[in-house]
Amino acid sequence: EFDYNTYHPLNEIMDWIVALEAEYPALVTSFVIGNSYEGRDLVTMKVGVDTGKPKRAFWFNGAIHAREWISPATVMWMTNKMIQDYMGADPDVTFLLEAYDFYILTVMNPDGYLYTWTDDRMWRKTRSPNDGSICIGTDPNRNFDYEWGGLGASDVPCSSTYRGAYPLSESEVEHVVNFIRNQSAIQPFDMYIDYHSYSQLMLSAWGYTYDLPADYDAMYAHMEVYTDGIFSVHGMVYEYGNAASINYPASGGSKDWGYGDRGIVYSYTVELRDTGEYGFLLPEDQIQPTAEENYVGLIDGCIHIAGVV
Ligand code: 0X9
Ligand code: ZN
Numbered sequence: 608e609f610d611y612n613t614y615h616p617l618n619e620i621m622d623w624i625v626a627l628e629a630e631y632p633a634l635v636t637s638f639v640i641g642n643s644y645e646g647r648d649l650v651t652m653k654v655g656v657d658t659g660k661p662k663r664a665f666w667f668n669g670a671i672h673a674r675e676w677i678s679p680a681t682v683m684w685m686t687n688k689m690i691q692d693y694m695g696a697d698p699d700v701t702f703l704l705e706a707y708d709f710y711i712l713t714v715m716n717p718d719g720y721l722y723t724w725t726d727d728r729m730w731r732k733t734r735s736p737n738d739g740s741i742c743i744g745t746d747p748n749r750n751f752d753y754e755w756g757g758l759g760a761s762d763v764p765c766s767s768t769y770r771g772a773y774p775l776s777e778s779e780v781e782h783v784v785n786f787i788r789n790q791s792a793i794q795p796f797d798m799y800i801d802y803h804s805y806s807q808l809m810l811s812a813w814g815y816t817y818d819l820p821a822d823y824d825a826m827y828a829h830m831e832v833y834t835d836g837i838f839s840v841h842g843m844v845y846e847y848g849n850a851a852s853i854n855y856p857a858s859g860g861s862k863d864w865g866y867g868d869r870g871i872v873y874s875y876t877v878e879l880r881d882t883g884e885y886g887f888l889l890p891e892d893q894i895q896p897t898a899e900e901n902y903v904g905l906i907d908g909c910i911h912i913a914g915v916v
Contacts, residue, residue, distance in 0.1 A: 641782030655708035668712035673719030684898035737764035745771035757858035799865035810850035815858040836904035
């Protein structure tokens, strides 16, 4: 029996995916979208029901930043809950899994995540070397090929926000981008969420500029639904709005790529618990409440999207 209320090393997360697929073959399919710099599989799950009809798609991922352990833990908890709710004939989840495929990448940065268990709990970046520098790693959330290299992204390899030598230099980012681009030709993506920690924020485009995007009203209405869902569970407040203003400007990030490159209006960075008391070292007894509140936000938010797209 998998314990959702503890943090798990990479090998246990990979075993969890195998076990989930074996237990629910009609709901879960896993596949490898490519490899990390150190050669690890980027294992993505498709969670949905085959109806024989065309389906739209949602994407969410965890652990693009290695030390943000609550992110993959929340992704696993929510994935399991979605499956359990489908098995229990929950009407919203049944509707969603029949109309949509959820593509879920639990650990986007497996090399970094492993490194936080073995060497440095506070590692953030990838583990690829940099020419002419002794410093390792690129910030994968500065490496996407939309408005790469602008505000809030460093050109110094030793920086924790290093943008990389060129856009998509990081294998992990390149494979996510290629997968979503290719899959978009088959089924349109209506939502993209990149789960991070910490700060309790829901951040929409833009990240690279203070300018508000053309679709901001629609984004704002959806963020209100998601964060109302969060609040309804444990009364936690997650601030929301355009990333540059609510958080800080940062270029080459995932959500700007989702919206700017792919046209996915509902494209976000969600910063999970807490607001700084424990930060990245969030105690395990907060895994379940964090996941519970985000699950309600996610499901309510997906139902909202299905009604407006
Ligand atoms: O800096 C980041 O990549 C994210 N914060 S974190 O502490 N998890 O590293 C925030 C990205 C959100 N986008 C912008 N603030 N532009
Ligand atoms: Zn992060």
